[in-house]
Amino acid sequence: MTLVGLIVIPFLGGLLCWLAERRGDRLPRWIALGTMALELLLTLGVWLSHDFSLPSPGGEASTWAMEWRVPWIPRFGIEVHLALDGLSLVLIALTGFLGMLAVLCSWREIVRRVGFFHLNLLWILGGVVGVFLAIDLFLFFFFWEMMLVPMYFLIALWGHSGSEGRTRIRAATKFFIYTQASGLLMLVSILGLVFAHHAATGEYSFSYDALRDVTLSEPVAMWLMLGFFIAFAVKLPVVPLHGWLPDAHAQAPTAGSVDLAGILLKTAAYGMLRFALPFFPEASQAFAPVAMALGVVGIFYGAVLACGQNDIKRLVAYTSISHMGFVLIGIYAGTSLALQGVVMLMVAHAFSAAGLFILSGQLYERLHTRDMREMGGLWGRAGGLSGFTLCFVAASLGLPGTANFLGEFMVLFGSFSVAPWTVVIASGGLVLAAVYSLLLMQRVHFGPPKDSAPLADLDGREYGMLLGLLALVLLFGLYPQPLLDTTGAAMSEVQRLFGNTELLDATLTWEAS
């Protein structure tokens, strides 16, 4: 029942926020904050009370820490089937934490229709938690598509308009159409899988375990895998399919950007790890070189374009594309070290990108612009804001000591044995990361000041948010073991299914040392 609670709490909280709007603007904010705090506490409680250590080697069925299932649409064997393992736990905890931040960072920014705003915000988070918990494919798809609607409203109604007036609606529509259309491709693939299962056994089932055992002919498996891959690639995003991301990020309110970069992008990586690889190991293996090449392209494309941006949020958005390139390489490398690195990088990127977006939001509140040409020389004018920017920029470029460094290092190290040249080229991206990060720092905080009047210093709420994020970045950068232990079992399961067995020994010895 805890699992149901995890999904239902944000939805109920959202409705409460909407109803509480009549009682003034403060109440919805507190309700939303409390809801997400409850979500986070519940997740941490689950983490403390369950054991996520490695299962016995050679265990056959996938091992879930918690499971909950009831029939839903018996005609097609569809169930409400929720399950939680280390990977979903980490990502749900991340959702809870970033959810709290999203509520906090819109405390001042959102002043109109506060209740409805928080309804949408919490429903996005509820949908995301649903995605992380659902292992019935119909239910997964259900949540996958459903979370787009509140996100659309968030961007379209509370977003910042760009220069040409209506662009926030355009950005929201673009986001929605990209993700929805690619989602339908995934639905086709899911159904292809289900009917293949039906042809083999005579039963309809959308269950994860049942569909994993379906044997498919090679071309069919490739097509179905591509259906899944494209849906996830749009959301991740992988380079030719990334068109929605810079616009959506730039026009979204701060809370929306934090959610998008911190959590929504992670649903795509989660989908690849949970579904695309285990369902189609051979096809994915065959596709891996292409996927890794796309990852490399993404790293450079994102980094180079980030260097040329004037809008600070667009810059951070393009760095996300670059970081997700590393994630893609790690996923398709498939060694357990690389997969662990992927989880690490996902968490680290969630923190650093959230930090940078929150900082951009705070700059916008003070300067009313996101254009870096209008900034410059803020060091000394903006109080603690500049210092925090330096810290998060350092995290984003992967300075040792931060979680981002560990993530990127593990991904590259783990992938080297599989695709050495890819790794060599991708490492070049780290240099570009330093370039765009320092460029951001230089253009915003150093250089000749445009104005000498000091800006409002950070207040307690802003200090708290940034300090918390920074503490987590450093904590996981210096002592990542709890995180790695939690997701270790889930990742070794993915690795086992993906089938790079010959590398297992090498990586296990590394983990033991």
Added chain:
Amino acid sequence: MTYLIALLPLILVCATAVAVMLGIAWQRHHASTVLTAVVGLNLALLSLVAVHQVAPFETLLVAVDGLAIFGAVLVLVSTLACATLAHAYLEHYRGPREEFYLLLLCAAAGGLVLVSSRHMATLFFGLELLSMPLYGMLAYAFHERRSLEAGIKYLVLSAAATAFLLFGMALAYAQTGRLDLAGLTAGLGEGGGAWGLAGAGLILVGLGFKLSLVPFHLWTPDVYEGGPGPAATFLASASKVAVVIVLLRLVIESPAFAHVGVHQILAVLAFASMLIGNLLALTQANLKRLLGYSSIAHFGYLLVALVVAEGLAVETAAVYLVMYVVTTLGAFGVVTLVSSRDISGDAAALHHYRGLFWRRPYLTAVLTVALLSLAGIPFTAGFIGKFYIVALGVEAGRWWLVGGLIVGSAIGLYYYLRVMVTLYLVEPGMQRHDAPHDWGTRAGGVVVLGLAALVVLLGVYPTPIIEWAAALGVAHG
């Protein structure tokens, strides 16, 4: 006795029509006319329980089987919703109000005949009884140019379609000498021969016109836009349901329709309807026109079920019809309610709806749910319908149609979202059109709220509908 029970819904609806007519002749009274109509329709709906006991039941002319009962339920529910909405809509209408219900009941009777027809005679009779009152309903506000234009346009084009239909029937008759479906089936044999095939094609044209499939769709936007709200609602729901049911029966039973050529024509029609319907809807600035084009696309999706015509086809068509009808009634219901206060035409231009949310949050929520459902987003009934269509297409390996559906719904999203976001934008200027303040407590409002709740409920828990649809029995000739 069995005959009586099997035909009870039809008898009840006709009796109600007569009662309404006599009532009007005796004394005009809007509220009591509505009450009579609604009571009669509800009784007919209840009588279906009894009909269910005697089904399947067949005569030469009608087949009262599971499919017929299913169609009858949808037709009656749509008519009920239209009657309730018409009450809200016509309250401020200055001309005669009561005759509208008479026409509505007659059309409903036509729909009931049509869904159970298994003979060309009943098919034709039902179709005409369904269409004739619709001319009157569409042109009901005849002092207004658009309404009159809608009625006449529908009349002229409908007559042309009827001519096609009759000619098709004549050809089939010439080939076989029979007019009942079973006889046609036996007479045509496998494939059906050249004349049978031509007949099937012409019948298809006639019915395709009623469903406004591309390329027979040209009348749709104008008629939807011009017709009064309740009439357009009926046209979009009950009338289309009845025609789809009869087409389903034809396709499943008749070998002339099982011919490869006919299937390919159907597939082309489906593909064209999905794409062209959605593309034409893109730039519409009028909500009723937009819904008209979107209905073209939806019947394109539905046609996939008829193209496949085996396996899950009947179930898919049934589920999709339920989802479509509930959603469409909700969407048109809101339009009708918003228009109801104004006598100079309906509030259909999109700018009338700008910022509606901040004035009428619940009414807007209903329209939002309906639009999301039309777009096929999870948590709404439309998603289940779309899921079924995709499932059927994938199972039958009709990749072109599945591709068309994906592209079509991506295009569709654009205009549904455009309408949706308009509802929530801040209102800069004054407002001309609005629902009455107490809309939520009136009958029309309750119906609309109930429909929205149903859309969400069916989206979350579709099992009852699916089980009903899966158990639909079609009486074979």
